[in-house]
Amino acid sequence: MSLPTEHKVWVLANPPAAYVQPDTFALETRALPPVADDQVLVKIKYLSNDPIVRTLISAAIPRGGTIATSGLAEVVASKSAAYAPGDLVSGRFDWGDYAVVPATALTGKAIELPGKPYASLSVLGLGSLTAYFGVFDQLKVAADDVVVVSSAAGSVGSAAIQFAKHVAGAKRVVGIAGGADKCAWVKSLGADDCIDYKSPDFRERLAAAVPDKIDKVFENVGGEVLDTILPLMKPHGQIAVCGLLSSYNGQQQVFNNLLQVISLRIDVRGFTVMDFVPRWAETAQKVAQFVKDGKVSATDTETVVTATVDEIPQTWALLFTGKSRGKLLTQLE
Ligand SMILES: NC(=O)c1ccc[n+]([C@@H]2O[C@H](COP(=O)([O-])OP(=O)(O)OC[C@H]3O[C@@H](n4cnc5c(N)ncnc54)[C@H](OP(=O)(O)O)[C@@H]3O)[C@@H](O)[C@H]2O)c1
Incomplete structure (x- = not known):
């Protein structure tokens, strides 16, 4: 299988004064670098939609900057001993389709619950x-x-x-x-x-x-x-x-x-x-135990919207319409 040589990535084009507009973000096509030692090429499968992005695009992300968020991706090619093609890995990814990232930037393999490959973004997520x-x-x-x-x-x-x-x-x-x-x-x-x-x-x-x-x-x-x-x-x-x-x-x-x-x-x-980063992993395990003990539901606790890469911003913006329930996730086609 030939590997992709380009990827699509969303950037901030025009920070909005109020609600995001059709020209707030722009989709760019960029060259993908070859996979170097200790790097992986991933195809982004799920993106977390978080309200904080709205404050970041006014206060922290510069014009032309990418929009990074928690996500899950499938390893397509690997030059890391830690990951093999086919692994579902979690980390922070830019809104887009493919990425080449250092293996050390990934959080690890996704923690999955039965029927929920995206559990580490929803019931076990941030x-x-x-x-x-x-x-x-x-x-x-x-x-x-x-x-x-x-x-x-x-x-x-x-x-x-x-x-x-x-x-x-x-x-x-x-x-x-x-x-x-x-x-x-x-x-x-x-x-x-x-x-x-x-x-x-x-x-x-x-x-x-x-x-x-x-x-x-x-x-x-x-x-x-x-x-x-x-x-x-x-x-x-x-x-x-x-x-x-x-x-x-x-x-x-x-x-x-x-x-x-x-x-x-x-x-x-x-x-x-962010004050509790050293405790994230152990706390996710605790929450997984609450789910096993029946104290926390993992049924129907997220809204998963299937979208193309072109539809990433509008899917995220659903957060402010009240149309989602539980965790709003984008599943990329
Ligand atoms: N401090 C931290 O470290 C940290 C970390 C994560 C999240 N947060 C914050 O926690 C809050 C919840 O985050 P979340 O990810 O769980 O988002 P969320 O609550 O799932 O956000 C979506 C929901 O927010 C409600 N909403 C949207 N606009 C609103 C408005 N103008 N007034 C009242 N409700 C509105 C809507 O529900 P209704 O239909 O019920 O209105 C919507 O479905 C956010 O303020 C987020 O920034 C903080």
Whole structure:
């Protein structure tokens, strides 16, 4: 079989002020270098879709820069003793089709679960690990806690709901998500209740769902959702700020209830999964054990969209439409 000599790769062309536009990214065809010693040629099979890319294209990636993300790829040719053609390997790959990478840049062979070759991007992926560190290291969720999780039907949120309820054993876990179907799914994962933040009586319904007030919040959204939560906190409650999805596309963060942080002595603390890199591998094994023990679901916990390389940006942008549930993955044709 002859090896490809060119590959396609997406670059940032025009950073957007708000939502991404058709000209935000551009697809380039570039020459593929020959495979050198200790390198592998891979064909990218799955890409993780992460909201952080929206902030990176405004703040960190230069014009003409590539868009790197977690992914899974099949080894096509190898000059590394560690990998053979046919291996499914995980690592960070640019949005594109093929890549030549040093074997040392790969994270290893993919951890697969039955029927889920992409498990190391979804239930065992960075979203789940982020949820783990937020629930156990930041919030230290315990049995007598009332916990609220926003974007509860997303990748991080759906894992956080399950860790808080089925592993930490919190007495009440309430999700916040967009729409009745997503809320029904969040409840099927173990949440005691789930409130649709798009409903006109969101504030009243959330208040009714936490009659004893809230001890701990796993915050993925910010903005109006967080503003609604603040007056419902217990004194000395904790908020672990994982993400601020509501402002990634240029929206302002507006708070009317920020004074509650002082009145209620609320502990608001940000965290990032990057603080825990040395523990990623052991934590993925722990989460795999939770799956085996039936504490965390690996069934139907991702939205896998089959796409061509030309459709990578538009598939990623589905994150901001509410059309995905659980982890949004791109499966490249
Ligand atoms: N700190 C870290 O290390 C770290 C690591 C990973 C992720 N994160 C953050 O964690 C959060 C969740 O990440 P994820 O990967 O699990 O994404 P996600 O929650 O799966 O993101 C997609 C979902 O976000 C919701 N959403 C989109 N736009 C929204 C808006 N304007 N207001 C409210 N909800 C909106 C939609 O769900 P609905 O239909 O329910 O609205 C959508 O389906 C993000 O803020 C991300 O940046 C942080």
